[in-house]
Amino acid sequence: MMRTTPKSTTVGRRDALKALGGLGTLLVWGCHPNGESSSTPPPDRVGKTMAGYVERGEVPGVVTLVSRRGEVRVDAFGHKAIGGKAPVQRDTIFRIASMSKPITAAAAMILVEEGKLRLDSPIDGLLPELANRRVLRRLDGPLDDTVPAKRAITVRDLLTFRMGFGLLMVPPEAYPIVKAANELKVSVGAPRPQETPAPDEWLRRLGTLPLMHQPGEKWMYHTGADVLGIAIARASGRSFGAFLEERIFQPLGMKDTGFAVPAATIDRLATSYSPNVTTGKLELFDEAAGGQWSRPPAFPSGGGGLASTADDMLAFGRMMLDGGTLGGTRVLRSESVQSMITDQLTPEQKASAIFAEGFFDSRGWGFGQSIITGRDELGRPVGTFGWDGGLGTSWYCNPKEDVIGILMTQRAWTSPNPPNVCRDFWRSVYASG
Template identity: 40%
Template sequence: MAFREFPASQLSRRNLLRGSAYLAAGGVLAGMPLGSDLLRAHDVGAAWPNVAERIGHYVNGGKVPNMVASFGWGLDDPHTVARGTLKFGGATSAGIDSLYRIYSMTKPITGMATMMLLEDGKIGIDQPLAEILPAFAEMRVLKRADGPLDDTVPAERPITIRQLLTHTAGLGYDIVNKGPLLDAYRANGITSGQVSRLPIPGMPQVRSAPSLEAWADRLAALPLLLQPGTKWSYSASIDLLGRVIEAASGQDFAQFMQERMFDPCGMDSTYWQVPESEVGRLTDNYGILAGMPLPMDPAGNSIFLDRPPLAWGGSGLVSSPRDYDRFLKMLLGYGKIDGRRVMGETAVRIGTSNLLPETATMEGTWVAGQQFGAGGRVVGQTYGWGGAAGTLASVDFGSGLRAGLFVQYMPSESYPIRDEFLAALAKDLGVNERAFSLG
């Protein structure tokens, strides 16, 4: 049941974010016979001068208090280029074990957890969601995205697991919805996560549904934004997969993730709730207002110190660069890390390939021209995703490069950090290639 629906043509692997720069970087690195020696160098910042310069530009310029880039080559240990302190004016340096709110970088982790259940035969990739969660059996679809909730038509096809994995199920999102649908999401506590204990101008304080079960049931009672399987639209679908995992596995979602993903991967600094004992490693998060960084979620008063009402599979995790690199390293090992099998090779290969339904389009979206796997973008041979506070991470199966960028500011569009990081990464690899050819 788990994999029988996949044609052989879908076993190719691809991946990441704003695609072309990173894809070019991976291609260059693949041609570097001494790339692994470079990454083992003691002064990693010297090995990545353009990356180090961009990080220094933002940290030394007072735009962000810290930034950490992590790199891993093959299955070697990761190295970093790290600058700054956990908060402005702080004394603790940021590094590979600092804690960052990774927000939507939670999505690939949940996507791969879903692939585990596909491998276990508990669910099928094209299985209707209603067979697992019956409340989604007779969905309605808004005639207009901003129209009244009673102006709907029947869904033309059932929501499937494939659609949930690829944001093509037609579901809305509280960061995407408009009009009455947005009001209904907020009134029902169908939130996408948490940001701060502090009131934030322009961001209403919404009380979340009290559990994943309640959250999913309330979501099922509201109309869809689009017909299932027709178009890519960023959505609450990965959070809903958390409830699918609960129902299919018989375990609490957070417990499943701890036992099946975090513990086997050695991710001992990945949390839904940051323990008080670890507050000293937690970064501050900043809101950018007119180019000025202002404290949004200080570590000592962070909302991530509270027990969350539910585990958001699309946005809920705090993690360290080292821990996220271990997740990427497990993927690069096709399900194995440090000799331990975490998930099957076929599950990884399929989850990092293009899973988009043939009926769905990406035209007119901000991922147009790309592909999508299990909760992450797919470009070439890379797979990964970014987070709302400026983070991003990917694994390139062609070159063997694992890369991550960790920083804390919102909204992520305030600075072009991610695009500049990818461009600097490509430039450094080009410089290194020429240096080796001269040697």
Template identity: 45%
Template sequence: MAAGDATGLRALLTTHVSAGPLPGAVALVARGDRIEAAAVGSADAAGTTPLTRDSIFRIASITKPVVAAAVMTLVEEGRIALDAPVDEWLPELASPMVVRTPAGPVDDVVPAVRPITVFDLLTFRSGHGFPSDFSLPAVAPLFGELKQGPPQPQAVPAPDAWMAALSRIPLLCQPGDNWLYNLGSDILGVLIARVTGVTLPDFLAERVFEPLGMVDTGFEVPAGKRDRLPYYYRKGEAGGLELIDPPDGQWSTVPPFPSGAGGLVSTVDDWYAFARMLLADGTAGGRTLLSPASVRQMTTDHLTEPQREAGALFLEGQGWGFGGSVDVRNVDPWNVPGRYGWVGGTGTAAHITPSTGLVTILLTQLEAEGPVPSTLLRDFWRFAA
């Protein structure tokens, strides 16, 4: 692979890091075999440890495409089917109840009109998850009982207890009706473990990370690598930084609940290995991870226009494939129809554009302030477009 001139990319990152309060960033842009990568700033707010290309980041929701790909390996093996009801493996979801109206009380429910399928979970249309209106009564238990929201690996109950809690929370809508954010990927992580009989970390390590050479990706950072894990911050009062997690914090041990929605740590080169597999129709290093048909299903929009509009807070007009958004418009410089990927609440983003071979990956250690992409992200996408 040819290395590109990263001067422009480095200048872009330096501008944003110098403006503060972002301590640093690592980015990679690949156009075919031409790669530009840059690491700017520090791993800590004090500026004592420089970020490097192999710095390990908490990647949050760009975990989702990886877990979707893992599900598709099971589909290809015939161990599950896209149209199969999930209650065979997730009996907690065998008889879901649905709030009668989205704004109604959580105890005013009706039965689901049909079972929840694997396809429903992959497309975020199972009835579980976040709507654009967080004030709806049925949303509160997602935060309180299921610990949805910003990643907090050590605070979430183990899968069986988590599924038991999920079974007591009504769906916000009937299966298949609407797109709702996040929860589908966490349920898919449990599904993988139940179908295979091994933990999600072990399955991903064997079936995704090892074949692709993703040597620094997992649900924990071993002691010998923690010097490469930045401190993790959010914006505090008066423009300062508030520490959320140090290198020896919540990602220093395997969590009770390995989150398929946002639990992984990784590097720009590891996620790039995953991106290259998708761009190569499921093949990497002479090994086939997925079929071209599975890759197309992952990177194809499956939503209706009303579903995209209902999820506007998160999607901004984009569609949704399996585990990531799919651009269906060409309004802004970075919105190229067919671009697939997602953003993470820990300040991360990763996308591919199958039609051009473009890959863009940006990793930071500053928590996003909401679902709307930051100025840095938008500038980064403009640069890469």
């Protein structure tokens, strides 16, 4: 595999620094804007490790960004498509899937601050489709064997994934509720924004199903974020995408983040691949031009629909680490940020969660993101917060050491457990610190 020519953005990237609010010194590997080479030092441990994955053909391309106490280093290796000639670069756009969730949570907290959403009030008035819920007696039981919900769903339930409905890692035919959700296209899987019903219809369909558990009882992944996106649109009187653009993306200079990639920048979108579960061979999941992110989606998914770049996610992370501000622009109150990055789950809720094995052994869950509660095997210290994207990305912020790490690939995960490229990225980040 061919890798890109090294470049330095310490000089010649003043505009980027200004747009990011002066985030610090920049050291970058990638293609120089004018095609010239530069004398940037060779890759560090992170770069060498990630270059190996590209050279072995395990990932087509990769962009990594590590911000350490204000000094930012970016490495870019490989190509945007298998067999293609266009190199992955610093500004390559990736589908960030579930890394959308922290952004959705931040949008909700803006409305909480304005009093348009209330954390512990029922959502029934705003989302009448989810009023008067019925709850399955048994998770594997028939859909008509239900009891009344003990209480209404709240915004806090949506933010913490305790609404009573979510991902079950079982085949569609395993339980009647999973089969029904798949048939109605309200279940979670790899994001397919053009194939999901529009928000009102999606919520109507969800409202025909019983909950899997009582509201507030158990942590269940994903669905709460998609419901939250609809709540944000209705509470704000704007489309979800327009609200994100006006209140988060524009203030933070996240110019390449959105639910669709415009025609003017579609050439920067990487092709997305998924490994064949039998052979491991990478198979096409979504192309760039003409793909599902090339036009506005039917359903702007708060749980997994955004595309973005490493620099845009750096801006969002810097805002979170700086208590809701970036370059003098305040997006959130510091109290809101603190709520987002505080573990919200009880030990009982962690113990009963059905997700990846051992998932909650050293972590909790805040608003829309994971919180490291005990130094994990990848070296991330207590207090680190962030989340991953199942289409091949990862983003975490470490407040204690002022570190932001971002991994962007176009190779999808095959389970909730991180693939080796993600695990080795984080090990390298903290081995290099």
